[in-house]
Amino acid sequence: MRLFLLFSLNHRGKPQTEVNVMRPADLAREHGLSTQAVRNYERDGFLPPAERTAGGYRIYTERHAAALRAYLALVAAYGHATGGVIMASVNADWLDGALTAVDRGHAQLLRDRETLATVRRAVDHLTAQPAPEDRPAVPGPLTHRRTRPPARPHPRHPAHLGGGRHPHPHP
Structure with missing residues (x-):
């Protein structure tokens, strides 16, 4: 499979001839991640x-480093969820699942681009329109006046409970 071959190449695209063994900390450090993130991935x-x-410690190779680089690139392009689906599909040898996730x-x-284009057209339309003549484009001299009466305090507010004092003063 073509995708499998991509992961069996080193970071320069040359066939891997020797196996470099890495600890989780080495792989994590190389990519600016925590060791827990590598284990979670x-x-x-x-x-x-x-x-x-034999002691149960993980051994990572260049194949793992290439897979991690691919995953991080997919996250930048598609987000964590889709990047994860693509990589999990590839690692499970399920090419159709990976390609379906790429297509989706x-x-x-494409939908995001169309939405951005619609928003751009709307903003352009709004900024190209002159301000209507019947209302000032900037606050006028009467803007400071209230258009509705001031709010009244709630009936249980201390101001309503006798002389502005709180009914239960603190000792």
């Missing part, structure tokens, strides 16, 4: 399963 299927040492992501990006 593996748990969620965004990274291929790691081999374990492209459709969402």
Whole structure:
């Protein structure tokens, strides 16, 4: 599969000839993440399963680093949810699931572009219109006057309970 081959190449695009073993901290540091984030990404299927040492420690390779770089690039393009679906599908060898997620992501990006274009046209239309003549474009000399009477205090407000004093003064 083509996607599998992408992950078996090193970061320069050359075939991997030697296996560089990395600890979770090494992989995390290389990408500016916490080790817990790397473990979570593996748990969620965004990274291929790691081999374990006899003591149970995870062993990551360049394949994991390439998968993490791919996931982070997908997050930047599609967001965490869609990037995660794509990577989990790839790691489960489910190419149709990955491609469906890519197609849906492209459709969402197209809808987002159309929405932004509509908003841009509306803003352009509003900013191109001159201010109506019957109302000032800036506050006028009478703007400070109230158009409704001032609000009255609530009936249980201390001002209504006798002489402006609180009925239960603190000791």
